[in-house]
Amino acid sequence: MEQITIREIAKLCGVGVSTVSRAINDHPDINDATKQLVMETIRKYNYVPNNSARNLKRSDSNTIAVLIKGITNPFFADMIQVLEREVTGRKYSFVLQHVEEFEDEVDVALLLEKEKRLKGIVFLGGISNRTGEKLSLLGVPYVISTVEAGFGEETAMVAVDNEKESRRMVEYLLSCGHEKIALLAAKKDDASIGMLRHRGYRTALEKSGRDYDEELVMWTRDESLTYTMENGYALAKELLESGREFTCIYAISDSMAIGACKALFDAGKRVPEDYSVAGFDGLDLAKYYEPSITTVRQPRKEMAEATIRLLFDMIEQKPVRMRQLFEAQMVPGKSTRIRKKGK
């Protein structure tokens, strides 16, 4: 059977080829009705967009590499789609490089750079001021995305203010009447967002006149992967078994918060009746969990778009604002409750 072409699809829909391409690539600049019409026509004629301009141009185009630490973290998975769309929309190739937990992403970047088509790099998560020192060795523009720890003014960066947002969460929990808030924290020597979220927790307590109680901070063990349900489960279980007094668990990620909920359920406790639980990130999962998780939502889509915009402005040597901080949003869920005095 003769394959229908993108031109014929465009004609059938009464739109231009670029509109069909936008529909296929889930580009935001297309209205829903047109997009639906295009997609229906594509399905009806069994069009496979294999000869799209995008693919044909891929082989000889410039490349943007995204280095990601923590591929299993759903927080990043959602961002990748936006990064990919923004990069290919600019006719660049998109390469995703997975970096292992104990690998140095800057070393990986330095090797990738030998690829002569590489025009820019995005570091997605993971990077810290420990590895950051070697960034100056990179010869192509780069943007650090979702992490804002300890870099100088000359480092391009898109993130939320993790310390401030973490503080906001703890202030919210305090305002709900929780006095004994346990923290499920990163590793004790974390030098990235884990450190900042811990700092926000501590600052919120101290600024409100409470004591910071190291006993209520559950550090992730060296051998564990920090931002996982498994880790949240293990830390909450350990906390419960310690017999320490608390009314609320604040986990520094939604995945950890979900693990913590499960540990509480398995111990016969209810959330939020017996214990409140809060997370951080604003994953879809937090919304679909039962009870929905109280969280701080990072504007992932906007951050991903800003990351690519900043990177291309640097590539094109336009004047840029190197440090772009986004506001997160407090999202109360059903996993926390308001405590009345003395209860």
Add this chain to the structure above:
Amino acid sequence: MEQITIREIAKLCGVGVSTVSRAINDHPDINDATKQLVMETIRKYNYVPNNSARNLKRSDSNTIAVLIKGITNPFFADMIQVLEREVTGRKYSFVLQHVEEFEDEVDVALLLEKEKRLKGIVFLGGISNRTGEKLSLLGVPYVISTVEAGFGEETAMVAVDNEKESRRMVEYLLSCGHEKIALLAAKKDDASIGMLRHRGYRTALEKSGRDYDEELVMWTRDESLTYTMENGYALAKELLESGREFTCIYAISDSMAIGACKALFDAGKRVPEDYSVAGFDGLDLAKYYEPSITTVRQPRKEMAEATIRLLFDMIEQKPVRMRQLFEAQMVPGKSTRIRKKGK
């Protein structure tokens, strides 16, 4: 400060360099106590494994590309780590290529192939007998992983028998006394695992003498992403609002099952007291959800390892078994209940 070397770490631990490397790379061939000692020493001396043999060799080594459709699917995210470890453990580079929902992965593979260092390809998910026809154009060995739809005997493939495992799930639900089992299915024209899981559902009903009721099959809409919580939520909501009678929802993925649970909760229903819900895949999430989701667990780690083993056997022109089917495991959770007659 002088960086400590991997040799010094090995010496301090009384082990060989390769053991340190195994600990760093989370390789299975190392006992837990040794691994813990190595990791503690690494942390203590602040060793950053940046000059590991693995990284230095990366730049001039051969490459294996993994093409993944559905990067946001947690089912694949978990497999990537194993694939990466198995590839780099063989001193090859590992490149992850994200393929968009409407992109043809074989076209992308054909372009990647122009990279002269590319020695093999893994297709992770997505591929169907529609795109499969052009596979013969590929000049390097490839393995299709987690999909077994409609390919010939000459196509290298590692997967579970999706139809059989889906049938097993429905037989389990029937054995629990559910007569009216609704299916949250893929798109109606799906030609991959969605089609096979639907077929398993239908076969189980018919072989047990029940009617297959098209009314209870909720097909994913064209504009939706099939294997998502959002889609499961939308389909279950539509099912509930249709007023059709059912006692159990079987969703063809765990993510969809979780979305379905949430739709039931939001409608004031209980799981499993009012409705049972089952999924497919065996994600960690299914275990941490409350109630835990009844599911069929695919042996992801084993499948990922077999995928790379098969690919390298092909690269080395060893005799191979081209079609490798794995057994999945029925995992009853708390989201389904046994129905007594007439209730």
